Amino acid sequence: xxxxxxxxxxxxxxxxxxxxxxxxxxxxxxxxxxxxxxxxxxxxxxxxxxxxxxxxxxxxxxxxxxxxxxxxxxxxxxxxxxxxxxxxxxxxxxxxxxxxxxxxxxxxxxxxxxxxxxxxxxxxxxxxxxxxxxxxxxxxxxxxxxxxxxxxxxxxxxxxxxxxxxxxxxxxxxxxxxxxxxxxxxxxxxxxxxxxxxxxxxxxxxxxxxxxxxxxxxxxxxxxxxxxxxxxxxxxxxxxxxxxxxxxxxxxxxxxxxxxxxxxxxxxxxxxxxxxxxxxxxxxxxxxxxxxxxxxxxxxxxxxxxxxxxxxxxxxxxxxxxxx
Amino acid sequence: xxxxxxxxxxxxxxxxxxxxxxxxxxxxxxxxxxxxxxxxxxxxxxxxxxxxxxxxxxxxxxxxxxxxxxxxxxxxxxxxxxxxxxxxxxxxxxxxxxxxxxxxxxxxxxxxxxxxxxxxxxxxxxxxxxxxxxxxxxxxxxxxxxxxxxxxxxxxxxxxxxxxxxxxxxxxxxxxxxxxxxxxxxxxxxxxxxxxxxxxxxxxxxxxxxxxxxxxxxxxxxxxxxxxxxxxxxxxxxxxxxxxxxxxxxxxxxxxxxxxxxxxxxxxxxxxxxxxxxxxxxxxxxxxxxxxxxxxxxxxxxxxxxxxxxxxxxxxxxxxxxxxxxxxxxxxxxxxxxxxxxxxxxxxxxxxxxxxxxxxxxxxxxxxxxxxxxxxxxxxxxxxxxxxxxxxxxxxxxxxxxxxxxxxxxxxxxxxxxx
Numbered sequence: 001x002x003x004x005x006x007x008x009x010x011x012x013x014x015x016x017x018x019x020x021x022x023x024x025x026x027x028x029x030x031x032x033x034x035x036x037x038x039x040x041x042x043x044x045x046x047x048x049x050x051x052x053x054x055x056x057x058x059x060x061x062x063x064x065x066x067x068x069x070x071x072x073x074x075x076x077x078x079x080x081x082x083x084x085x086x087x088x089x090x091x092x093x094x095x096x097x098x099x100x101x102x103x104x105x106x107x108x109x110x111x112x113x114x115x116x117x118x119x120x121x122x123x124x125x126x127x128x129x130x131x132x133x134x135x136x137x138x139x140x141x142x143x144x145x146x147x148x149x150x151x152x153x154x155x156x157x158x159x160x161x162x163x164x165x166x167x168x169x170x171x172x173x174x175x176x177x178x179x180x181x182x183x184x185x186x187x188x189x190x191x192x193x194x195x196x197x198x199x200x201x202x203x204x205x206x207x208x209x210x211x212x213x214x215x216x217x218x219x220x221x222x223x224x225x226x227x228x229x230x231x232x233x234x235x236x237x238x239x240x241x242x243x244x245x246x247x248x249x250x251x252x253x254x255x256x257x258x259x260x261x262x263x264x265x266x267x268x269x270x271x272x273x274x275x276x277x278x279x280x281x282x283x284x285x286x287x288x289x290x291x292x293x294x295x296x297x298x299x300x301x302x303x304x305x306x307x308x309x310x311x312x313x314x315x316x317x318x319x320x321x322x323x324x
Numbered sequence: 325x326x327x328x329x330x331x332x333x334x335x336x337x338x339x340x341x342x343x344x345x346x347x348x349x350x351x352x353x354x355x356x357x358x359x360x361x362x363x364x365x366x367x368x369x370x371x372x373x374x375x376x377x378x379x380x381x382x383x384x385x386x387x388x389x390x391x392x393x394x395x396x397x398x399x400x401x402x403x404x405x406x407x408x409x410x411x412x413x414x415x416x417x418x419x420x421x422x423x424x425x426x427x428x429x430x431x432x433x434x435x436x437x438x439x440x441x442x443x444x445x446x447x448x449x450x451x452x453x454x455x456x457x458x459x460x461x462x463x464x465x466x467x468x469x470x471x472x473x474x475x476x477x478x479x480x481x482x483x484x485x486x487x488x489x490x491x492x493x494x495x496x497x498x499x500x501x502x503x504x505x506x507x508x509x510x511x512x513x514x515x516x517x518x519x520x521x522x523x524x525x526x527x528x529x530x531x532x533x534x535x536x537x538x539x540x541x542x543x544x545x546x547x548x549x550x551x552x553x554x555x556x557x558x559x560x561x562x563x564x565x566x567x568x569x570x571x572x573x574x575x576x577x578x579x580x581x582x583x584x585x586x587x588x589x590x591x592x593x594x595x596x597x598x599x600x601x602x603x604x605x606x607x608x609x610x611x612x613x614x615x616x617x618x619x620x621x622x623x624x625x626x627x628x629x630x631x632x633x634x635x636x637x638x639x640x641x642x643x644x645x646x647x648x649x650x651x652x653x654x655x656x657x658x659x660x661x662x663x664x665x666x667x668x669x670x671x672x673x674x675x676x677x678x679x680x681x682x683x684x685x686x687x688x689x690x691x692x693x694x695x696x697x698x699x700x701x702x703x704x705x706x707x708x709x710x711x712x713x714x715x716x717x718x719x720x721x722x723x724x725x726x727x728x729x730x731x732x733x734x735x736x737x738x739x740x741x742x743x
Contacts, residue, residue, distance in 0.1 A: 051545045053725065074546035081545075085538030090338060101330035102546045146542070 002065040003028050004154045004185050005050060010059030012045050012209075019045040021209040022059065027154075027187050027202075032180050034200035035189040038302055042209040043189040044082050047158050050187070051079055063154075075104040078147035078155040082189075086143060088132035092123065095131055096146055103150040110149065117145040121171060137168050144172055148179070155179065157188035161195050173199065193295040203294075207302045221291040224300070227264040229273065230288045238282030249273055254296055259286075261296055327547050328555045335530065335559025340566065349567055353574035360578055364586045372397065373424040373450050375443070376404040376414055381431030385461065389429060392457045399453055401427075418444050427454060434465045492691070509662045509686045512612060516682045517655040520619045521648065523564040524627040527556050531631030531724070532640055540724045549721040557624040564620070611698065612685045618705040619681025622712055623651060629716035632723030633731055654679035658686055665692035674701050677708030715740055 005027035012020040020042040027033040037043050048054045050061055052070035063073050070077055086095050093114055100110035118124045121141050126134060134142065140163070147155055160176070161169050176186055176199065190196055196203055197217070204214035213220055233240070244253045244262065249272065252263040264270060270289055277284060339345060377393075379386025386403050393401040404410055404426065414426045425443025433439055439458055441451065464477045490497040531553075534540045543552055626647045634640035654661075654673055661670050665687045673683035674693065684701045687693040693701075722739040723731075731739065 053541060053544055070545060071548060077545075079542060079545045081538075081541040083538040083541055085540070085542070087338070087533075087539060088537060090334075094334075094337075098330060098334045099542065102327050102543060104326060104546075143542075 002062075004064055005033075005187060006062040006065075007046065007050065008060050008062065010046070010049060010056040010061060012042075012049060012054060013057050018209050020049070020056075023206065023209065023211055024059075025204045025211065025214055027185060029185050030180065030183050031201035032176065032186040032188070032199050034196040034203035035187065035206065036191065036193070036196055036203055036298065037189075037206040038191055041207045041302075043191075043206065044158055045209075046206070047082075047156055047187075047189060050156060051077070051081075074102075075150060076153045078150065078152040080144060080147040080155070080157045080160055082158040084140060084143050086131045086139060086146075088130065090131055091128055092118070092131055092134065092142055093127040096142065096149060099146040100149045103152075105150045113149055113151075114145070117149060121145060121175075137164055140164060141168065141172070144175070148175070152184070154185045154187065157186065159190060160188055161190065161192065193293070193298050197294040205298060205301055212301045213297075217294070220297060221294075224292065224297045227268075227270065228290045228292045228296075229262045229264065229270055230286065230290045231260045231262065231277075231284060232286035233258050234283045234285035236281060236283045238277065239280035240277055240282045243273065243276050243280060249276070252300075254299075261290075261293065263292070263296075328551050328558075331547070331552060331555025332559040332562065335556055336562050336566075339526070339560070339563045345563070345567070349570045352571040353578065356571075356575050356578055360582055360585060364582070372400050373447070374400045374402075375441075375450075376417070376423055376426040377401050378404045378410055378414065378426055378428045379406065379430070380428060381433075383431045383434075383465075385429045385431070385433045385465070388461050388465070389427065389457060392461055396453060396457075399450060415442070418442070424450075429458075433458070434462050434469070437462060505690065506662060508689055509658060512685050512689055513655050513658040513661075513682050516612075516616055516619060516685065517651065519564055519568070519616060520623050520681065521651060523560050523620060524623040524647075525644065526560045526563070527624045528627035528631035528640060528644060529637075530556055530560065531628050531720070532634060532637065535632065535724050536636065544724065549724065550717045553625070553628050553717055553720050556628060557621065560624065561617075561620055608685070608689045611688045614702060615681045615685045615705070618702070618709060619651075621709050622677060622681065622705065623647065625709070625713040625716040629719040629723070632720040633726070633736065635726075650678045651682075654682035658682070661686045662690060665690045671697070675704055677705045680705055 003026045005025075007023060007025045009022045009024050010020055011018065011022050023042070023046060025035075035043050035046065045054065049056050050063070050070060052061075052072075060067050061069070063070055064076065066073070070079075090098070093111070096114035096117070097107060097110045100114065101107060105113070115124070115127065118127050121144075123138060123141060123145075126138065131139060131142065144160065147157065155176075157176075160172060164172065173195075176188075180186055180201075188199075200217055202214070202216050203220070205212045213224065215223075231240075240260075244250050244255065244260065247265060249265055249268045250262050251265040254261040262273070264273075274284075274287055377386045377390050390401045390403050393399050404414060407413075411428075414423070417423045418425060421444070424445070425441060428440040428442070430439075441454055443450070460481055464474070464481065467477050468474055534543065540552075547555075627644065630643045630647060631640055634643050657669070657673060657679075660667070661673065661683055664670060670683065670687060670692075673679040674687050674697065680701045684693070684698065684705075688698060718740045719736060
């Protein structure tokens with residue numbers, strides 16, 4: 001069986017600005033795939049092209065091995081857009097039934113499933129209330145339900161966990177993991193690396209519309225990471241800063257104060273650093289040889305790009321101008 | 325189709341659930357009931373006008389007028405006893421609302437035909453009745469003066485001619501008065517104008533709402549923009565039909581209940597003036613409905629585009645003005661359409677698709693439009709619906725995902741070309 005989502009050398013330009021540049025990626029069936037990138041990297045534009053909301057200027061998007069587009073397959077796809085929105089004056093249950101109907105679910109079945117989902121996410125008592133009566137977090141849960149309600153084979157979630165408190169985030173995380181367990185496919189975008197590290201089987205990091213790297217999380221860690229050491233101090237740091245500054249031992253450092261992540265210089269030995277730290281009077285509570293965190297890989301890769309890309313996000317109007 | 329149906333259904337149910345729908349649905353019949361009660365109340369005693377008749381001469385014309393008005397249902401007349409200051413005291417009575425007015429007649433009535441009526445309120449109905457009565461009194465006096473037997477005069481005056489009015493159109497002549505024709509034309513243009521405008525604007529605000537509440541992106545991922553627009557237009561259209569149905573049925577029920585209402589108010593049902601509804605021939609009804617449907621589709625598509633290109637209510641209100649003016653042209657020219665229905669102006673209005681939804685039924689109801697002209701008019705309207713919907717759908721498609729400043733005309737043209 002071919003991959004449910006294949007993006008093949010896709011380019012999308014908006015006025016004087018290429019939002020997505022010959023991007024290719026492929027989402028295999030039955031996994032959680034993360035699309036990572038800083039703000040303005042082209043994540044939402046890519047997702048909108050996958051969802052058939054924008055048409056690519058070049059390249060093709062194939063869904064379920066068909067170029068017909070997301071709308072044709074909408075019954076098999078769930079979508080949570082970045083710009084959340086529901087009808088504020090409608091009742092929660094009615095909104096869910098309506099949105100399921102637009103995906104082709106029969107009314108009666110939609111109603112039964114909506115009630116089931118509301119119950120599952122703790123919103124059963126709110127089913128007859130107006131959407132506008134709900135808190136932001138509850139509204140987001142309702143929107144999340146609307147993406148899952150028609151039991152799609154693929155869900156596309158654009159920044160699904162932003163603006164949620166930890167409890168509700170965990171509820172949605174569990175739901176996504178359970179979804180994958182049932183053999184379904186998840187494609188989600190985020191700029192929060194912890195979420196990606198917890199969830200993703202595969203991922204793709206993009207910046208300024210271009211792919212920087214993709215693959216399984218383990219592969220990326222293996223290829224991108226040199227030898228890494230995670231250190232935590234217990235009080236005194238001794239002459240640690242001096243040792244971290246020694247380019248013969250340490251190639252790169254992410255210093256978090258009481259914690260630090262080091263990348264060893266070529267030929268350096270971890271034991272040598274440990275010895276040097278201890279003899280300098282530093283008290284250590286943690287010393288671990290580790291693969292690099294996704295956060296570090298991301299910052300290393302994206303680094304300066306992130307700042308410039310995020311500084312000038314194009315407006316819709318500019319994007320539109322580029323269409324003509 | 326299932327998806328479009330879901331959109332229609334949502335649009336209909338959510339709109340009918342609002343308070344405003346029911347307020348206006350109930351207000352219509354209440355207004356109509358008010359009119360009926362008012363009419364009945366007028367026909368009951370309260371409606372009769374009390375006037376005094378002052379005779380400044382000696383020939384007894386005042387007495388004759390009072391006698392002649394004795395049979396009147398709407399005027400109760402009493403002779404005022406002559407005194408030097410009678411006019412002043414009567415004026416005071418009028419001001420104190422004790423009497424409605426007073427009539428002054430003199431001996432010269434039968435020679436120069438002059439009399440005077442003073443009142444706080446000069447109602448057309450009273451004046452007409454007084455004039456009729458005075459004419460008969462003068463006629464009788466003059467004939468008697470020439471020696472004609474009063475019984476003969478009474479016999480001659482007893483007969484009144486009723487002029488039956490019929491309107492001939494398309495080979496059939498049906499009873500309808502000039503007033504009824506005018507009312508009919510006015511009702512047609514008013515109803516069409518209101519309905520098309522109100523429900524077109526409904527489509528617009530609904531589009532705007534989806535854009536503002538950012539739900540449109542989810543919808544567009546499962547429906548084609550055209551399907552969504554179609555669903556909205558038909559949904560809002562169904563609501564307007566439903567509202568008309570409520571008004572129509574309640575008006576019909578109220579009219580048939582006039583008898584019981586009159587009895588409840590203590591009036592004699594047989595005495596109530598008939599509300600003469602103009603006869604609406606079936607073909608006029610069909611033309612009316614066709615033009616309503618066509619006009620609604622045409623204007624709703626335009627209003628949908630206006631909603632899609634605006635980001636908030638304020639912008640939309642401004643952007644809708646040109647569309648509203650377009651519709652207003654034919655509404656405002658309805659007097660021209662009824663007075664000179666065959667002028668070049670009237671003919672042009674009924675061919676141009678943006679004005680024909682109102683102009684065509686008005687002219688057709690007036691009987692001044694041939695079948696050939698009707699076919700051309702409806703054909704043009706159908707073509708325009710296809711064309712305008714095509715353009716509007718493209719503006720809609722691009723516009724619904726846009727935020728920020730309203731597009732310029734140049735940008736709109738580009739939307740249409742590139743969508």
